[in-house]
Amino acid sequence: MATHAKPRTNRTTLLTAAASVVTLVVAGIVVAVLLGSGGSSSASVPYRDPAAAGALGLCSKAGVQITSGSTTTKPFAWRAVSTSAAPRPYASGTATLYAFQPREGVTPDGWSGEMITASSRYRNDAHPTAAATGADIDLADFLTAYPAQYHGFVQLRLYLGGPNLPLRTTSYATADIQVSGSTWRQVGAPHVDCAVGMSAVSLETEVQPS
Amino acid sequence: MKTRSLAVRAGATAAVALGVVAAVQLPASADGAPSSTDVVGVGSDIVQNSLDFLADGDIHGNPGYNSAGNKNRLISFDATADANGRNGFTDPSLGTSVPLNPTVVLRAGTSPVQRPNGGGAGLTALINDGKNGVSSNLISFVRSPNLPTAAQQATAQANLGTPLHTVEIADDKQVIATASTTNAPSALSAAELVGIYDGTYTKWNQLPGNSSGSSATIVPLIPQNGAGVRTVFLNALKAANNGTAVTLATDVRQVQQNDPTTITGLSDTDRPNAIVPFPIGRYSLLQSGYFHDPNTPYSASAPATALGVNGIQLQKTGTAPDGSAAFAADLPYYVIFRESDLASTTPWQPGSTLNWVRELFLNPGGPAPFVNSAPGKALLTAAGVTPDYVDKGNTTSG
Secondary structure, eight states: OHHHHHHHHHHHHHHHHHHHHHHHHHHHHHHHHHTTSSSOSSTTOSOOOTTEEEEEEEEOTTSOEESEEETTOSSSOSEEEESSOOOGGGTTOEEEEEEEEOOTTSOGGGOEEEESSOOEEOSOTTSOEEEOOTTSOOHHHHHHHSOOOSTTEEEEEEEEEETTEEEEEEEEEEEEEEEETTEEEEETOOOOOGGGGTTOEEGGGGTSOO | OHHHHHHHHHHHHHHHHHHHHHHHHOOOOOOSSOOTTSEEEEEOSTTHHHHHHHHHOOTTSOOOGGGGOOSSOEEEOOSSSSTTOOOOBOOGGGSSOOBOOOEEOOSTTSOOEEOOBSHHHHHHHHHTSEETTEEOOSOOEEEESSOOOHHHHHHHHHHHSSOEEEEEEEEEEEEEEEESSOSSOSOOOHHHHHHHHTTSOOBGGGSTTOTTSOOSBOEEEEEOTTOHHHHHHHHHHHHHTTTOOOOOOTTOEEEOTTOTHHHHTSOTTTGGGEEEEEEHHHHHHHHTTOSBOTTSOOOSSSOOOBOOOTTEEEEOSOBOTTSOBOOOEEEEEEEEEEHHHHHOOOOSSTTOSOOHHHHHTOOTTSSOOGGGSHHHHHHHHHTTSEEEEEEEETOOOO
């Protein structure tokens, strides 16, 4: 009996362990999908966007990189410079900066958001850039409509487009902004040379020069 | 037994978990018709391109509101079933061709209904989108160059249980268009147009101060019934006629609004003598290359040529033979909706604090709605009009 019991116990233990491993792996997948990710790109950013490709650096009007500021500064940032090059159809195209509201348990393609600049024409294809004007909104305006819910985060995305081209929304450079009170800080900001994006021109200037 | 039980349990756990994954990743089903939570507009032809741009962007790379990919969309149905703004007609091979009365599916799961063609038709449709004070909410807003009348406000209150509210989003001007080669003087005044459209003047040399002009017969054209730009024009004539509505002469021809071919398609005899009220915004949009030759099949390698304004010209400035300024009527672009939607406390997009009116069109005391944001104004400018954001309340046109 003992000779039969021991192997049975071993089989049971192995199967239990296997079942636990399967359950843990699948549960991990579920959690990752619910977070919209297969992991986290930064220890302090509670989500990962699988469509994110490249990072955004933010710049002041003077062309200096900024990583924090006031939510009531208008515009929120004067330039958003991508670290990833524009793919071929979008060479010398347009770039538009969007803000999205991460929501826990919702994948990034289900987050709500809006444009926070109009389109800009960029000339440096290695660093597509959105340029803002004084007519663009501050972060507080966006937060009034879409309050930061998920650990205070707002995700910025740079969508590329161009004349008679569909907007590229399947892959984009991002920035993760964490809001606390009336201030914001960029988490995991890349280093960018703001000078590389200075040739970008906002199409808004045709409406309301800053 | 236990082995099987454990295997089954493990498999079931995985299956349930994977099922959750599948459910989470399930894409929304594609459907051309708006959902019950989309915002749906109908109405004016002349305002339609501005709303099209606001919703879906222009050809210069300015994205529209829907580009954010939010759950709920802005859908603005054109007045015409044709994206180039032409009316539809029945098949001439089946007999005399007549206007088609195209239809539209306002919401997924509903039958096609007659497509409102023009601001007036749109307003009529909106105030009939409900009965006994209960809205059906198939139509969210109307594009129109005219405010609702007092009678329409009263009907809206009775049918929908709320008055209508208007926001002006842009300005345009309506002027007179002629053929590039024309017998018309370089400018026509409002008073002269009254005389032309009521039949007092039928030849160019009958116009006061133009006795040396052409003796050819004038061909006065006017946009079709139900078109808001027709109402704008008739109201301008009425104002120039000391407040008395002008009775149109029998030789005034009804034509498709805002279409250069209403002049360029005329006979060699009629073309140089034709006049029609025409919006500057539409003229600018044509010049921008937005519209393409509809007679050329789509081809990425051999795209259709852009339609232009060849063959017509506008009388924007100048002095008429009677010494008055060239005719120009204000052409405001209005968006009209239920006032109850402005007051609604139901947020529109998931996670938002704003209802759809405040998100898109009018947000008193709050952040600029999309139409008055910098990206929104860039789109209106690309549509050939001047952005102008004015809350008109529930005022009427009389």
